Amino acid sequence: xxxxxxxxxxxxxxxxxxxxxxxxxxxxxxxxxxxxxxxxxxxxxxxxxxxxxxxxxxxxxxxxxxxxxxxxxxxxxxxxxxxxxxxxxxxxxxxxxxxxxxxxxxxxxxxxxxxxxxxxxxxxxxxxxxxxxxxxxxxxxxxxxxxxxxxxxxxxxxxxxxxxxxxxxxxxxxxxxxxxxxxxxxxxxxxxxxxxxxxxxxxxxxxxxxxxxxxxxxxxxxxxxxxxxxxxxxxxxxxxxxxxxxxxxxxxxxxxxxxxxxxxxxxxxxxxxxxxxxxxxxxxxx
Amino acid sequence: xxxxxxxxxxxxxxxxxxxxxxxxxxxxxxxxxxxxxxxxxxxxxxxxxxxxxxxxxxxxxxxxxxxxxxxxxxxxxxxxxxxxxxxxxxxxxxxxxxxxxxxxxxxxxxxxxxxxxxxxxxxxxxxxxxxxxxxxxxxxxxxxxxxxxxxxxxxxxxxxxxxxxxxxxxxxxxxxxxxxxxxxxxxxxxxxxxxxxxxxxxxxxxxxxxxxxxxxxxxxxxxxxxxxxxxxxxxxxxxxxxxxxxxxxxxxxxxxxxxxxxxxxxxxxxxxxxxxxxxxxxxxxxxxxxxxxxxxxxxxxxxxxxxxxxxxxxxxxxxxxxxxxxxxxxxxxxxxxxxxxxxxxxxxxxxxxxxxxxxxxxxxxxxxxxxxxxxxxxxxxxxxxxxxxxxxxxxxxxxxx
Numbered sequence: 148x149x150x151x152x153x154x155x156x157x158x159x160x161x162x163x164x165x166x167x168x169x170x171x172x173x174x175x176x177x178x179x180x181x182x183x184x185x186x187x188x189x190x191x192x193x194x195x196x197x198x199x200x201x202x203x204x205x206x207x208x209x210x211x212x213x214x215x216x217x218x219x220x221x222x223x224x225x226x227x228x229x230x231x232x233x234x235x236x237x238x239x240x241x242x243x244x245x246x247x248x249x250x251x252x253x254x255x256x257x258x259x260x261x262x263x264x265x266x267x268x269x270x271x272x273x274x275x276x277x278x279x280x281x282x283x284x285x286x287x288x289x290x291x292x293x294x295x296x297x298x299x300x301x302x303x304x305x306x307x308x309x310x311x312x313x314x315x316x317x318x319x320x321x322x323x324x325x326x327x328x329x330x331x332x333x334x335x336x337x338x339x340x341x342x343x344x345x346x347x348x349x350x351x352x353x354x355x356x357x358x359x360x361x362x363x364x365x366x367x368x369x370x371x372x373x374x375x376x377x378x379x380x381x382x383x384x385x386x387x388x389x390x391x392x393x394x395x396x397x398x399x400x401x402x403x404x405x406x407x408x409x410x411x412x413x414x415x416x417x418x419x420x421x422x423x424x425x426x427x428x429x430x431x432x433x
Numbered sequence: 434x435x436x437x438x439x440x441x442x443x444x445x446x447x448x449x450x451x452x453x454x455x456x457x458x459x460x461x462x463x464x465x466x467x468x469x470x471x472x473x474x475x476x477x478x479x480x481x482x483x484x485x486x487x488x489x490x491x492x493x494x495x496x497x498x499x500x501x502x503x504x505x506x507x508x509x510x511x512x513x514x515x516x517x518x519x520x521x522x523x524x525x526x527x528x529x530x531x532x533x534x535x536x537x538x539x540x541x542x543x544x545x546x547x548x549x550x551x552x553x554x555x556x557x558x559x560x561x562x563x564x565x566x567x568x569x570x571x572x573x574x575x576x577x578x579x580x581x582x583x584x585x586x587x588x589x590x591x592x593x594x595x596x597x598x599x600x601x602x603x604x605x606x607x608x609x610x611x612x613x614x615x616x617x618x619x620x621x622x623x624x625x626x627x628x629x630x631x632x633x634x635x636x637x638x639x640x641x642x643x644x645x646x647x648x649x650x651x652x653x654x655x656x657x658x659x660x661x662x663x664x665x666x667x668x669x670x671x672x673x674x675x676x677x678x679x680x681x682x683x684x685x686x687x688x689x690x691x692x693x694x695x696x697x698x699x700x701x702x703x704x705x706x707x708x709x710x711x712x713x714x715x716x717x718x719x720x721x722x723x724x725x726x727x728x729x730x731x732x733x734x735x736x737x738x739x740x741x742x743x744x745x746x747x748x749x750x751x752x753x754x755x756x757x758x759x760x761x762x763x764x765x766x767x768x769x770x771x772x773x774x775x776x777x778x779x780x781x782x783x784x785x786x787x788x789x790x791x792x793x794x795x796x797x798x799x800x801x802x803x804x805x806x807x808x809x810x811x812x813x814x815x816x817x818x819x820x821x822x823x824x825x826x827x828x829x830x831x832x833x834x
Contacts, residue, residue: 150647150651153647154644154647157641157643157644157647160641160643161640161641161643164640164641257473261473261474262470262471262472262473262474263474263691264664264667264691264695265695266694266695266696266697268697274675276675276677282677283675283676283677284676284677285675285676287675288643357640357641357672358640358664358668359664359667359668359671359695361471361664362471363471363664367638367640368640371640398641398644399641399643399644400644401644402633402635402644402645402648403644403647403648406633406634406635406648407634409635409636410636
């Protein structure tokens, strides 16, 4: 019994990480219809910034706060000076732009920090372990899940319970109308994109201590993030939550029950979802 | 315009003549390594070892009275790229000697090319057993352990420690499977009482090892064998300890200070062991001298890849010296059966498959060491070359024509 509970817990922690990584991606797609290929590179930048900040300040909490803020600024600049220019040319151009941006960031990271992997070291109570039903469990894995829960709740509150959320959602539905009501629509989009970038930065910092910080980390997470948002439904926040949960648990119990094809299980899930509901679990029909 | 053209031609002629003169006065060694991309760090470290070997040779009057010239060649870890660039070096620059350590697929392609163009390819790091087995070639030499050798060495250690419950975890591709197979076969032979309580093959690039670690804990294993490298090694170790795994690890690649640094938790590596043909802590007089001089010259220790590349390249130099010529056929003949007693013990180049017969060193990871602030390898024990060797008739190498 406790065995199953532990594997469930493993699944939750990994689901937390998946949601952190995919939330920004699905937000930007849902609110701007931009499929941001540079998302995983932002995530990597978040982790590298955290590594750098940790070297200077030695404080993980500070890194957790400042690194996403740095990505917020980068996101705003990218939207204002790059994305907005190609917006009129259509989605393919936006996709290509973010694709190129991903390459540039990946190479820049190698130039600045080299190809040697680095570690983000946590200390204090985050580095401790707790005893759950007689099993040792690291506090940090619970922390990852906690952060993603808090983030999910926060995003839901903003988007569906505040005036900002109403404006953003309205701007997606009918931007000329919202614009004529005196709202600065380009500013709204800039805000959405930079928040998306900040979220990927937060994911990078949070993943850092669990994984390692290296130039391959963007490529390693990109596919996972796409699987989550395809299964959950492109642009759906609730879908990302559910898909992260399913994939996290499937991964964990897959290793326990079918170790030889645990990886295949996830792609099988994606195939099944695409056949039965091509728009994803919570996606809207186009 | 015509004048400009004449000048151009004149300059080019002079350049070609000077390089032609240089070609005769140096012995060129091309280093086939990933010098860009995600594995740049590995290639750079190997290259440093080769450079140092050349430096030592040149300071002692060169080879056969000629200077050794090192030509770095970025393989990009792609066999096709390596072959294209190497062909150019052979045809245009007259390079006969290639060394490299990264990517058995690159090694396989280079072996075929070396055979076709009659050059020599020496590997100091490519581990696929088949390179000196079924795919062996007269022009391919190896001065490092194969997966068989390294797994056998760890099996000896596990058997000697009389462990009863052993778990195997490896990356799910040919290398991981070969490593586990060789380890299990040898362990069964050495200690039939040892039980394999679980074997798991996980995808390369696994991010969350928690479910695997829980399985290892549930199996009650006392020791965990792993041939993992890169992130698959560091993440496994890093995530295992906080989840409460107490078993020791018997690893292929924990001799790497970068891996230990990235695990970033000494508690997670102390007590585990690693097996390699070279470690900076090998207690021979020759090694102490080498480490001291390398440190003095390069400002750092010749750890792992640097040491391996240095030793193997020096072995090649010994073969060229014995041959008294840079003629490929003469060097091949001279190298077969050649013995090199260096920092890592006695090496013999076996004639039947061109696989160096060499001892493998096994060391525990300890906290206090003079090399780094973090934990690192202790003084290793030698596993004799006969104990880890595969007999000539079992390698699968049909022999050279």
